[in-house]
Structure formats: structure tokens, C-alpha cells
Amino acid sequence: VQGPVTVTVTGAAGQIGYALLFRIASGHLLGPDVPVKLRLLEITPALKAAEGTAMELADCAFPLLQSVDISDDPRVAFDGANVALLVGARPRTKGMERGDLLEANGGIFKPQGEAINAVAADDIKVLVVGNPANTNALIAQAHAPDVPAERFTAMTRLDHNRAISQLASKLDVPVTAIKKLTIWGNHSATQYPDLYHAEVNGKVAAEQVDEAWLRDTFIPTVAKRGAAIIEARGASSAASAANAAIDHVYSWVNGTPEGDWTSAAIPSDGSYGVPEGLISSFPVTAKDGKFQIVQGLEIDAFSRERIDASVQELAEERDAVRGLGLI
Ligand code: NAX
Numbered sequence: 001v002q003g004p005v006t007v008t009v010t011g012a013a014g015q016i017g018y019a020l021l022f023r024i025a026s027g028h029l030l031g032p033d034v035p036v037k038l039r040l041l042e043i044t045p046a047l048k049a050a051e052g053t054a055m056e057l058a059d060c061a062f063p064l065l066q067s068v069d070i071s072d073d074p075r076v077a078f079d080g081a082n083v084a085l086l087v088g089a090r091p092r093t094k095g096m097e098r099g100d101l102l103e104a105n106g107g108i109f110k111p112q113g114e115a116i117n118a119v120a121a122d123d124i125k126v127l128v129v130g131n132p133a134n135t136n137a138l139i140a141q142a143h144a145p146d147v148p149a150e151r152f153t154a155m156t157r158l159d160h161n162r163a164i165s166q167l168a169s170k171l172d173v174p175v176t177a178i179k180k181l182t183i184w185g186n187h188s189a190t191q192y193p194d195l196y197h198a199e200v201n202g203k204v205a206a207e208q209v210d211e212a213w214l215r216d217t218f219i220p221t222v223a224k225r226g227a228a229i230i231e232a233r234g235a236s237s238a239a240s241a242a243n244a245a246i247d248h249v250y251s252w253v254n255g256t257p258e259g260d261w262t263s264a265a266i267p268s269d270g271s272y273g274v275p276e277g278l279i280s281s282f283p284v285t286a287k288d289g290k291f292q293i294v295q296g297l298e299i300d301a302f303s304r305e306r307i308d309a310s311v312q313e314l315a316e317e318r319d320a321v322r323g324l325g326l327i
Pocket of ligand 1: 010011012013014015016017041042043046087088089090091108128129130131132133155156157158159187226236237238241
């Protein structure tokens with residue numbers, strides 16, 4: 001039997017936090033045999049709400065949940081953390097320029113990176129959910145020089161799951177028929193969901209749909225799904241985002257199945273022409289607690305153009321945070 005794993009969740013009193021914590025505590029993040037200690041990080045005004053959530057967690061009497069601690073101090077919340085889910089972020093408000101958004105998030109992810117560097121466990125794995133996720137991950141990573149760079153990742157698993165669901169519905173097949181889907185690039189409207197390497201019942205997905213649907217319906221539907229959810233619910237994706245965060249960490253820790261891969265934004269090693277160090281989404285497998293970029297895929301001109309555009313946006317975000325002195 002494995003010892004307890006300490007999981008820190010930031011933005012714990014937010015709507016994703018509310019959907020996430022109960023699934024972590026019930027064993028879905030790490031596995032049904034792994035005890036969990038939860039650490040919740042919130043800003044001071046939200047501590048009371050976090051305490052309310054902790055009361056509900058207690059009321060579930062989850063067999064795997066050993067403790068819940070709440071703090072507004074990153075040095076306390078990340079102490080001994082094995083897994084950190086960085087969900088809390090500064091949203092873009094009306095009239096906010098990109099520079100202001102990046103700066104506000106720098107004020108969150110810089111001290112969190114420093115705290116992770118100082119007090120987290122040696123095997124810390126970080127998933128950034130809070131937007132702009134890829135660049136927030138880059139900021140946190142830059143302030144944690146003692147943590148191996150590849151432990152900082154950002155979430156594109158929700159986009160991945162959305163793409164699988166859209167394709168399955170179009171072809172009227174179960175989601176389990178779809179393998180090797182890839183989201184490339186940034187978690188933003190420029191992301192590229194790739195059907196040229198994806199398989200449906202073992203056959204190339206792009207060959208089973210017409211190109212106009214792929215280009216004019218599928219890609220924009222996946223990329224703009226977040227906005228469609230806001231339009232319908234009056235609030236942004238929460239349970240599906242929490243589910244994707246669970247999937248990302250579960251794959252990272254427990255591995256991806258043979259004959260399939262998933263999507264995650266991880267530091268580039270230069271593969272597929274993505275500049276080294278950018279935290280960009282790739283096709284990845286996971287084994288022994290490590291993500292690896294799937295190698296050797298041929299990239300056609302259609303895909304190349306879209307991957308390059310999204311990667312270009314990531315490079316611009318990196319240059320902007322560099323210009324602001326955040327990395
Ligand atoms: P909420 O506004 O409901 O919750 C955010 C919480 O973070 C709040 O409780 C706030 O007090 C807390 N917070 C703010 N600053 C903090 C800090 N410095 N330390 C600790 N906590 C802090 O947002 P929610 O709907 O939960 O979304 C959270 C983030 O996920 C947003 O940035 C959102 O854009 C992002 N998303 C990312 C997705 C992805 O696929 N990567 C999809 C879903 C979601 O939109």
C-alpha cells in the first residue's frame with residue numbers, strides 16, 4: 001500500500017475547485033488505492049468559502065482523504081506537495097489589455113513558482129489550469145530553478161476531450177473508438193486539433209470526414225467551445241475542466257495505454273519545430289511518471305500552418321512576459 005500523496009489546489013474556492021476537490025478526494029486523481037492529503041490555497045477573502053468546501057469534504061467521509069488544510073500563504077500550501085494543480089488565476093476583465101492580464105498573472109504565478117521551488121516535495125508535478133495556462137506555467141517554471149523544467153505542464157486535455165467528443169458525435173461512434181487525437185500549440189483559440197494522425201477504429205480520422213467539415217466546423221467548434229459553454233450556462237466550463245485536470249494528472253502518474261496517446265502542454269525540446277522551452281501542447285505518452293513527446297509524425301502543409309500560428313502566439317506571449325520581467 002502506497003503512502004499518502006499531498007495534493008495542493010489553488011483557487012480551491014472557485015467553481016473548478018468545487019468540481020475538482022471531491023474527485024481528488026474520492027480517488028480519481030491518482031487511483032483508488034492512494035490516500036490523499038489536500039492542501040487548499042486561496043486568497044484571504046475566499047478562505048471562508050474554502051472552509052465551507054472543506055466542511056463538505058469532511059461530510060463525505062471519503063476513505064482515502066487523510067487531511068484538508070487551508071491557507072492563503074503559498075509557502076504553507078505547497079509545503080511537501082507532490083502534485084500541484086494551479087487553478088486560481090486572474091481572468092481577463094473588460095477593457096483589460098493583454099499586457100495587464102499577463103502582469104496580473106505574473107503577480108500570482110511568480111510567488112507560487114518560488115514557493116514550489118522552496119517547499120514542495122522533490123517529485124513535485126505541476127499542472128497549470130488557470131489562464132493563460134501555457135504562459136502562466138512558463139512564469140511559475142522560471143521561478144523554480146531547482147525543479148526539473150519538465151515538471152511544469154499546462155492543460156489542453158479539456159480541448160482534447162472536446163475534440164474526441166465532437167468527432168465521435170459526427171461519426172456516430174463511441175468515444176472509445178477514437179485514438180491518437182492531438183491538440184497542438186496554445187490553449188487558446190489558435191489551438192490546432194489534429195485529425196490527420198487521429199484514428200477511428202484504426203483508420204485515419206481525417207479520411208472519414210470531409211475537409212470542409214474538418215476546417216470550417218470541427219476546428220472552430222473545438223477552439224470556441226469554451227465560449228459556447230459560457231453562452232449556454234452563463235458561467236465558464238467547470239466540471240469538464242476539473243475532469244480534464246483529473247485526466248491529465250492520472251495519465252501523467254499512471255501512464256497512457258499502449259497504442260494511444262494524449263495531449264498535454266509540456267516544455268518543448270525542439271520537436272516539430274516548436275522552439276525549445278515553450279510550453280506547447282503536443283501528442284504525448286506517459287510512462288513511469290514522465291511525459292514524452294510522440295516522435296516521427298509527418299506534418300502535412302495544412303497542419304504545419306496551424307501549428308506554426310499557435311506556436312507563434314506562444315512565442316509572443318513568452319516575449320511579452322520576458323519584456324515585463326516576469327521570466
Ligand atoms: P473562479 O473565478 O470560479 O475561481 C478562481 C479562484 O481562484 C477564486 O476562488 C479566486 O479567489 C482564486 N484565486 C485568485 N487568485 C489566487 C491566488 N493568487 N492564489 C490562490 N487562489 C487564487 O474560476 P474558475 O471557473 O474556477 O476557473 C479558474 C481558471 O481556470 C480560470 O483562469 C479559467 O480561465 C481557467 N480555465 C482553464 C481551462 C483550460 O482548459 N486550461 C478551461 C476552464 C477554465 O476556463
